[in-house]
Amino acid sequence: MTLALLATKKLGVNYGGFNALSDVELTVAPNTIHSVVGPNGAGKTTLFQALTGRIKPSSGQIMFNGDDITSLTGDRRVRLGLARSFQVTSLFHSLSARENLRLAAQGRFPWRALKIWQGAESNEQALAIADDTLAKVDLADVAARPAEELSHGEQRRLEVGMAIASCPRLILLDEPTSGMGIDDIGAMKKLIADLGRDHTVLLIEHNMEIVMNLSDRVTVMQSGRILVEGTPSEIRDNEDVRRAYLGSMITGGRA
Numbered sequence: 001m002t003l004a005l006l007a008t009k010k011l012g013v014n015y016g017g018f019n020a021l022s023d024v025e026l027t028v029a030p031n032t033i034h035s036v037v038g039p040n041g042a043g044k045t046t047l048f049q050a051l052t053g054r055i056k057p058s059s060g061q062i063m064f065n066g067d068d069i070t071s072l073t074g075d076r077r078v079r080l081g082l083a084r085s086f087q088v089t090s091l092f093h094s095l096s097a098r099e100n101l102r103l104a105a106q107g108r109f110p111w112r113a114l115k116i117w118q119g120a121e122s123n124e125q126a127l128a129i130a131d132d133t134l135a136k137v138d139l140a141d142v143a144a145r146p147a148e149e150l151s152h153g154e155q156r157r158l159e160v161g162m163a164i165a166s167c168p169r170l171i172l173l174d175e176p177t178s179g180m181g182i183d184d185i186g187a188m189k190k191l192i193a194d195l196g197r198d199h200t201v202l203l204i205e206h207n208m209e210i211v212m213n214l215s216d217r218v219t220v221m222q223s224g225r226i227l228v229e230g231t232p233s234e235i236r237d238n239e240d241v242r243r244a245y246l247g248s249m250i251t252g253g254r255a
């Protein structure tokens with residue numbers, strides 16, 4: 001059996017008395033696309049925030065590539081290869097797409113960025129990563145445009161590019177297609193499929209068509225717990241999953 005890239009053990013998050021996550025045991029195998037789905041408020045984003053170090057778990061452990069990272073800062077986790085999920089709001093709006101990616105790439109070598117005498121070398125490396133990433137997220141044509149002038153779909157792809165530019169082993173994407181029109185959804189779907197070839201992707205997504213077509217594994221959450229995990233077809237046929245979705249989104253897109 002291959003070593004899990006990511007594994008949580010009895011992970012719990014408590015917000016002032018409310019258990020947003022309880023006993024979550026998630027295992028992500030390397031080189032897979034693993035989706036996390038579940039009704040609104042199930043705890044999916046909370047899980048990602050605990051994984052990236054944005055919030056502190058109240059119980060349990062997070063293992064990444066065999067190391068216990070539960071008490072590491074977010075920056076240390078990025079350096080170990082766990083990509084922070086960026087939001088459109090965290091882009092540098094007046095800087096070009098390429099500059100945004102260069103900065104994200106430099107985040108990977110922060111100790112070098114601080115050493116001015118090595119600046120030129122690391123800058124060249126970072127620019128090379130930025131250009132490689134521009135091609136991957138299909139933004140080479142608009143590389144010089146300020147982020148704020150990009151379309152919504154282009155901004156969302158840049159956001160994914162920011163995660164890729166840190167050269168991660170695991171990329172976490174929280175609803176990358178939310179608020180997108182049909183054309184942009186197609187482009188994002190292709191991008192996620194491409195990412196799955198070189199990386200491990202942990203994906204929160206409400207669009208069931210994307211989840212069912214791209215995922216190797218699917219974990220369904222409900223009320224802060226894992227309800228069931230399996231292949232897309234196992235999940236599709238599961239009675240408990242159908243029940244969990246009754247009365248919430250079942251249509252494969254959110255209003």
Ligand SMILES: Nc1ncnc2c1ncn2[C@@H]1O[C@H](COP(=O)(O)OP(=O)(O)OP(=O)(O)O)[C@@H](O)[C@H]1O
Nearest residue numbers: 015016018020038039040041042043044045046047
């Ligand atoms: N900072 C917070 N303080 C208190 N409660 C919170 C906080 N963040 C989230 N919650 C609560 O924790 C639960 C899980 O929220 P979370 O955002 O993780 O759900 P989700 O599965 O990502 O939902 P969605 O599909 O709507 O994005 C919800 O009941 C939410 O109201």
Ligand SMILES: [Mg+2]
Nearest residue numbers: 044045046174
């Ligand atoms: Mg969420």
